[in-house]
Amino acid sequence: MASGQRARVWLMRGTFSLLVLIIMFFQLLPLETQPRQWAPPDLIMGLAFVWALRRPDYVPAFLLATLLLLSDLLFQRPPGLMALLIILACEILKVRILSNRETTFMAEWIEVALAIAAVTALNRVVLNLTGVAQASLTLTMIQMIMTIGIYPILIAFSQTVLGVRKLTPVEADAIGNR
Amino acid sequence: MSRDRTQREDYTTPLRRLLIGILCLCLAAMFLVWRIDNPRVERFRAQVVDRFVPNMDWAMAPVTGTIKLLRDFQSYQRLAEQNQELRSELRQMRAWKEAALQLEQENARLLDLNNVRLDPRLTFITGVVMADSGSPFRQSVLLNVGARDGIQDGWAAMDGIGLVGRISGTGRNTARVILLTDTAMAVPATIQPSGQTALVTGDNTAAPVLNFLENSDLVRPGDRVISSGDGSVFPAGLLIGQVAQDPSGRLRVRLSADYERLEFLRVLRHHGTEVISDSGGLVVPAPDATTPRARPENLDELAQGEDDNG
Numbered sequence: 001m002a003s004g005q006r007a008r009v010w011l012m013r014g015t016f017s018l019l020v021l022i023i024m025f026f027q028l029l030p031l032e033t034q035p036r037q038w039a040p041p042d043l044i045m046g047l048a049f050v051w052a053l054r055r056p057d058y059v060p061a062f063l064l065a066t067l068l069l070l071s072d073l074l075f076q077r078p079p080g081l082m083a084l085l086i087i088l089a090c091e092i093l094k095v096r097i098l099s100n101r102e103t104t105f106m107a108e109w110i111e112v113a114l115a116i117a118a119v120t121a122l123n124r125v126v127l128n129l130t131g132v133a134q135a136s137l138t139l140t141m142i143q144m145i146m147t148i149g150i151y152p153i154l155i156a157f158s159q160t161v162l163g164v165r166k167l168t169p170v171e172a173d174a175i176g177n178r
Numbered sequence: 179m180s181r182d183r184t185q186r187e188d189y190t191t192p193l194r195r196l197l198i199g200i201l202c203l204c205l206a207a208m209f210l211v212w213r214i215d216n217p218r219v220e221r222f223r224a225q226v227v228d229r230f231v232p233n234m235d236w237a238m239a240p241v242t243g244t245i246k247l248l249r250d251f252q253s254y255q256r257l258a259e260q261n262q263e264l265r266s267e268l269r270q271m272r273a274w275k276e277a278a279l280q281l282e283q284e285n286a287r288l289l290d291l292n293n294v295r296l297d298p299r300l301t302f303i304t305g306v307v308m309a310d311s312g313s314p315f316r317q318s319v320l321l322n323v324g325a326r327d328g329i330q331d332g333w334a335a336m337d338g339i340g341l342v343g344r345i346s347g348t349g350r351n352t353a354r355v356i357l358l359t360d361t362a363m364a365v366p367a368t369i370q371p372s373g374q375t376a377l378v379t380g381d382n383t384a385a386p387v388l389n390f391l392e393n394s395d396l397v398r399p400g401d402r403v404i405s406s407g408d409g410s411v412f413p414a415g416l417l418i419g420q421v422a423q424d425p426s427g428r429l430r431v432r433l434s435a436d437y438e439r440l441e442f443l444r445v446l447r448h449h450g451t452e453v454i455s456d457s458g459g460l461v462v463p464a465p466d467a468t469t470p471r472a473r474p475e476n477l478d479e480l481a482q483g484e485d486d487n488g
Contacts (some may be wrong), residue, residue, distance in 0.1 A: 014243075022261070024312065025234055025237065025238070025241075026180075027312040027313070028231065028234070028238070028240075028309040028310065028312045029241060029242050029245070029247060029309065029310070030242060030307045030308065030310045030319060030320075030440065031242060031246070031310070032310060032311055033307070033310055033317075033319055033357070033437055033438070033440040034359070034384055034385050034437045034438055035314075035317055035359045035382050035384055036314045038314070039314040039315070042315065045461040060203075061198050061201055062197075065201050065205065069205070069208070070226070070230070073222075073226045073227065074226070074230065074231070074312055074320060075311065075312040076223075076312070076313060076316040077313065077316075078209055078212055078213070078313050079208050079212050079219060080205040080206065080207075080208035080209035080212065081205075081209045083205050084202055084205035084206055084209065087198070087201065087202060087205070088202060089350070092199060104235075111468075118364065122306065126209075130213050132213070133361055133362060134315070135314070135315030135361070135382065136382060139314055139315060139382070141313075143314070148247060158183045174200060174313065
C-alpha cells in the first residue's frame with residue numbers, strides 16, 4: 001500500500017513536470033513573431049497553484065523551483081524573480097487554505113486571485129526598483145486577469161482528467177501516518 | 179487532533195521551512211547576480227537554451243507546420259478570389275520585371291564604368307527560426323545556427339528583404355535574435371531621400387517608433403528607412419522599412435521584413451565599420467569594436483596605405 005502510494009506520488013510529479021514542459025513547448029513554437037495586442041494566461045503559475053492547493057506532495061518546492069527557473073530562462077524573463085515570487089505565493093496559499101479543509105471554491109478562487117495579483121504587482125515593483133526595463137502595464141494586466149480567469153478551468157482539468165483532488169481526512173491521515 | 183498533527187508534519191516542520199527559505203534565497207541571489215553581472219548570467223541562459231530547445235526541435239517543426247496549415251486552411255476558402263487577384267498582379271509584375279531588367283543592365287554598365295566593388299566582406303549565414311521568445315513581452319526568435327557556425331553577438335539578421343534584428347546571445351548551436359520590435363532595440367537609421375538620421379526604437383508594437391529626428395518636416399510617410407551604420411551597430415545601408423504615420427501623428431517605421439512569417443533569417447557577417455576619428459590621422463578601427471577585425475588581405479597594401487596617409 002505504502003509503496004503504491006509512493007509510486008503514484010512520483011508518477012504525478014512526473015506528470016506535472018511533463019505538463020509544464022508541454023506548456024513551455026507550445027509557448028516557444030515560432031507562431032507569433034509579431035508583437036501581440038494581448039497576452040495569454042500564465043498557465044504554469046495557475047497549474048502550480050492548483051496542484052499545490054490540492055496535493056502539495058505532488059509539487060515539491062524543489063521541483064517547482066527547477067521548472068519555474070527553467071521557464072524564466074527560456075522565456076527571457078529575469079531569472080529567478082518569478083520563480084521566487086510564485087514559490088512564496090504557493091507556500092503562503094498552502095498555509096492559508098490547507099489549514100482549514102472546508103474552504104469553498106469561491107474562497108479559494110479569491111485567495112488565489114489575490115495571490116496572482118500580488119505576484120504580478122511585486123514582480124513589477126521589484127523590476128522597477130532594480131531598474132529593469134519592463135513590458136507595458138496593459139499587457140501585464142491582461143495576463144494577470146487571464147490567469148485568474150483560467151484558474152477554474154485548470155482546476156476542472158486537473159480534477160477530472162488527472163484526478164488531482166483534495167484528500168479526504170481519512171486519506172490524509174493514512175498518508176500522514178505512513 | 180490527528181488532523182493538526184498531520185498538518186504540522188506536512189507543511190510546517192522547521193526543516194521544511196528552512197529548506198524553502200534556502201531555496202528562496204538562492205533564487206533571489208540568482209536574480210541579483212543577473213542584475214549585477216548580466217553578461218555572465220545571460221551566457222548561462224544561452225547555454226541552457228542551447229541545451230534545451232534543440233531537443234524539442236524534432237517535435238517543434240511538425241507541430242508548427244500543422245498549426246500553420248490549419249490557419250492557412252481558412253484562406254483556402256478565398257482561393258478563387260485570390261487567384262484572380264494574383265493574376266492581375268502578375269500582369270503588373272511582368273511590366274515591372276521588364277523595367278527592372280533594363281535598370282539592372284543599366285546599373286551593371288554604370289558599375290562597370292565606375293569600377294565599383296561592393297563590400298566583399300559582407301557575406302551571410304542562413305539560419306532557420308526554431309522558437310520564439312515564448313512570452314508576449316519580449317520579441318525575439320531563436321535560430322539554429324550558433325557559435326559553432328561562427329555567429330557573434332551584434333551581427334545583423336535579415337530576411338530576404340529587410341532588417342529583422344540583432345544577434346544577442348549565442349550558444350553553441352543556437353543564437354537569439356532580438357527583433358526590431360522589442361523594447362530593448364534601437365537602431366541608428368538614415369531616412370532617404372532627406373538624409374535625416376534617427377533612431378528606430380522598438381516598443382512592442384508591429385511598427386517601431388522613429389526617435390531623435392532632427393527635422394521631422396523633411397520626412398514624409400513612404401520614405402525609405404535604412405540603417406546608417408552609426409555607432410558601428412550594423413553595416414550601413416540595410417533596408418529597414420518605410421516611414422509611416424500613426425493616428426496620433428507619431429512617425430513610425432513599417433518594417434520591410436515579413437514579421438508574420440519569419441522562417442529563414444540571414445545573419446550578416448559584420449567585421450566592424452571603419453571610422454575616421456580625427457581629421458589627419460590614419461583610418462583605424464573603432465576603439466570599442468567588439469567583433470574581431472578581419473585580417474588585411476595582403477601586407478603590401480596595408481604598408482602602402484600607411485605611407486600614403488603618414
